[in-house]
Amino acid sequence: xxxxxxxxxxxxxxxxxxxxxxxxxxxxxxxxxxxxxxxxxxxxxxxxxxxxxxxxxxxxxxxxxxxxxxxxxxxxxxxxxxxxxxxxxxxxxxxxxxxxxxxxxxxxxxxxxxxxxxxxxxxxxxxxxxxxxxxxxxxxxxxxxxxxxxxxxxxxxxxxxxxxxxxxxxxxxxxxxxxxxxxxxxxxxxxxxxxxxxxxxxxxxxxxxxxxxxxxxxxxxxxxxxxxxxxxxxxxxxxxxxxxxxxxxxxxxxxxxxxxxxxxxxxxxxxxxxxxxxxxxxxxxxxxxxxxxxxxxxxxxxxxxxxxxxxxxxxxxxxxxxxxxxxxxxxxxxxxxxxxxxxxxxxxxxxxxxxxxxxxxxxxxxxxxxxxxxxxxxxxxxxxxxxxxxxxxxxxxxxxxxxxxxxxxxxxxxxxxxxxxxxxxxxxxxxxxxxxxxxxxxxxxxxxxxxxxxxxxxxxxxxxxxxx
Amino acid sequence: xxxxxxxxxxxxxxxxxxxxxxxxxxxxxxxxxxxxxxxxxxxxxxxxxxxxxxxxxxxxxxxxxxxxxxxxxxxxxxxxxxxxxxxxxxxxx
Numbered sequence: 001x002x003x004x005x006x007x008x009x010x011x012x013x014x015x016x017x018x019x020x021x022x023x024x025x026x027x028x029x030x031x032x033x034x035x036x037x038x039x040x041x042x043x044x045x046x047x048x049x050x051x052x053x054x055x056x057x058x059x060x061x062x063x064x065x066x067x068x069x070x071x072x073x074x075x076x077x078x079x080x081x082x083x084x085x086x087x088x089x090x091x092x093x094x095x096x097x098x099x100x101x102x103x104x105x106x107x108x109x110x111x112x113x114x115x116x117x118x119x120x121x122x123x124x125x126x127x128x129x130x131x132x133x134x135x136x137x138x139x140x141x142x143x144x145x146x147x148x149x150x151x152x153x154x155x156x157x158x159x160x161x162x163x164x165x166x167x168x169x170x171x172x173x174x175x176x177x178x179x180x181x182x183x184x185x186x187x188x189x190x191x192x193x194x195x196x197x198x199x200x201x202x203x204x205x206x207x208x209x210x211x212x213x214x215x216x217x218x219x220x221x222x223x224x225x226x227x228x229x230x231x232x233x234x235x236x237x238x239x240x241x242x243x244x245x246x247x248x249x250x251x252x253x254x255x256x257x258x259x260x261x262x263x264x265x266x267x268x269x270x271x272x273x274x275x276x277x278x279x280x281x282x283x284x285x286x287x288x289x290x291x292x293x294x295x296x297x298x299x300x301x302x303x304x305x306x307x308x309x310x311x312x313x314x315x316x317x318x319x320x321x322x323x324x325x326x327x328x329x330x331x332x333x334x335x336x337x338x339x340x341x342x343x344x345x346x347x348x349x350x351x352x353x354x355x356x357x358x359x360x361x362x363x364x365x366x367x368x369x370x371x372x373x374x375x376x377x378x379x380x381x382x383x384x385x386x387x388x389x390x391x392x393x394x395x396x397x398x399x400x401x402x403x404x405x406x407x408x409x410x411x412x413x414x415x416x417x418x419x420x421x422x423x424x425x426x427x428x429x430x431x432x433x434x435x436x437x438x439x440x441x442x443x444x445x446x447x448x449x450x451x452x453x454x455x456x457x458x459x460x461x462x463x464x465x466x467x468x
Numbered sequence: 469x470x471x472x473x474x475x476x477x478x479x480x481x482x483x484x485x486x487x488x489x490x491x492x493x494x495x496x497x498x499x500x501x502x503x504x505x506x507x508x509x510x511x512x513x514x515x516x517x518x519x520x521x522x523x524x525x526x527x528x529x530x531x532x533x534x535x536x537x538x539x540x541x542x543x544x545x546x547x548x549x550x551x552x553x554x555x556x557x558x559x560x561x
Contacts, residue, residue, distance in 0.1 A: 014482075017508050017511075018485060018489060020504070020508070021486070021489055021490055021501075021504070021505060021508070022489045022490075024493075024497060024500060024501045024504050024505070024550075025489070025490055025492065025493040025494075025497060025501065026494075026497075027494065027496060027497065027557065030497055030500060030554050030557070031551070031554045031555075031558060033504070034500070034504050034547060034550045034551055034554060035551075037504055037507065037508050037547065038507070038547040040508075041507070041508070041510070041511065041513075041543055041547070044511065044514055045513065045514065045517065048514045048517050048518060049517065049521075051517075051518055051521070053518060053521070053522045054517070054518065054521030054522060055521065055522060055523055056521060056523050057521065059520045059521070059523070059529055059532070059533050059536070060517050060520050060521050060536060062533070063516070063520060063533050063534075063535075063536030063537045063540060064536060064540050066537050066540075067536060067537040067538065067539065067540025067541045067543075067544065068540050068541075068544045070537075070541050070545070071540060071541040071542070071543065071544030071545030071546070071548065072544050072545065072548060074541070074545045074549070075544070075545045075546075075548035075549040075552060076548065076552070078549065080553075080556075083499060083503075083549075083553075086503075086545075086549065087499070087502055087503055087506065090503070090506045090507075090541070090542050090545060090546055091506060091509075093538040093539070093541050093542045094506065094509045094510060094512060094538075094539070094542050096535075096538050097510075097512045097513070097516055097535040097538040097539040097542070098512050100516070100531045100532065100534055100535035100538075101512060101515040101516050101519055101531075101532065101535050103531055104519040104527075104528040104531040104532045104535070105515075105519065107524070107525060107527055107528045107531075108519070108522070108524045108525075108528050111524055111525055111528075112524070123471075123472050218502070219502065222502050222505065222506055222509075225506060225509045226505065226508070226509040228509075228512070229509050229511055229512040229515075230479060230482075232512055232515050233475070233479075233515075234475055234479075235515075236515050236518070237471065237475060238514060238515060239475070239478055240511060240514060241511055241512065241514060241515060242475060242478050242479050242482060243478060243482040244508050244509070244511035245509060245511060245512075246479055246482035246483050246486060247482060247485065247486040247489075247505070247508065248486075248505045248506070248508050248509040249483070249486070250482075250483055250485075250486025250487050250490060251486060251490045251501060251502075251505045252502070252505065253487075254487065254490050254491065254493070255493075255498060255501065255502060258493075258498075345495060347495055347498075352498075352499060352502070353495075353498035353499060353502060354495055354496065354497065354498030354499035354500070354501075354502070355499065357495055357496045357498070357499065358499045358553060358556075361496075361553070361556040361557050362556055367496050367557050370495075370496060372494075372495055
């Protein structure tokens, strides 16, 4: 097939990706958008298979069958609660593939020498460097993120003395290997050594980021997986790789910025900084002593039975407790008795962008009942009862009131404005920010201590008795 | 224009298009957008296929084979899981 036809087909594929991504940003067109993206991919693959440089199909088809099988099984069998891990590991696979393709291209050109269609110039070396670097950081960073989300490693922030210095030192080593790659363009050793260093950097960058900051990391790695592919496009002079990779890079970056904005922190602060520990802030004892009122599922059920409007604020704790199906039962019984139940979802609730929405959709909650922070906040004053399940920092009123607090200025859900707040939580332990939450000691707050799922199930039972 | 300028132009324009097209996305679609765009980043499969199929040396073929497997997991898994998620959202219409 002539290069012109191949490139036109790539242009069509790239256009399909653009329409596909555009579709994915609107609920009504999302399914079609995803299909258009898949169609673009199919077209790009078929055209590539007809490329004249391909002499053997055995290896390709074996790879596609194995990869396709694994991908399909994962996609069908994965629990929705495991979605953050799945997205993380997919990002990693994309990064690893970029590292390998760039490495293979380097070998090919070394072997072909002057007969190579791609010149062994500085552009090639720099593109190979970028592809290997971004790909390797994405791969190892995603593996660490996967380990954290799957609960294989410490989920919190892991820090050690001098961590920033170690990172800077490694970055310098990285640059040295980059220079060597340009200098000794015909050798592949600097490339693989550079990849090794980049793998270590990926691990070190993600290890200190934990808990509530995970959505930022997952979104950023998503962006990187695209940029790695785009860099490989610069090596191979392949337009569809550049366009598709860059589109994904942009989309991931937009999500990253949305997440950062929702925490009122800059990207640099999330990656390199940490919450500044304030010693002069009020201690847990000062905030809670004698003021925390604990309640029972029966009492909450009575409250709910007399309510007109109820809001549930879910957090990562709901996902951990797998309470979403119990919440759905509560939703059903309340709606049956004309008590409106809505959900107030904070943008960074959970461990990836949109985590709560996916969980609640899986539990069959109609998505028009899921309200954004900006949408639900003005109505809290009219809410009779707000139930917070496993959320902490995103409902901490200190963000509004105390300019010295580590979460000062972070947009929060104003649950404390509702008539009664019920917080379901195992204990009074602090959230990711490590500060006490005055909401738990507020006059209109009742604490329901226990496992999220068990407590909601008991509430459902009691509400059924109450309402008959 | 020489080669690099052309591909660099494509890169910059694609970045602008990406930011324009995706600028506003509702929270409900954050996860599907991520998994769907991740499937698109599986476009690296194209590079892997060319490399695996040209069979220069056994080493490049092995590297490219692994890349084909990983990229295909990304493509097939990504589009399928996105479709599954979106079906959950749609059911309630």
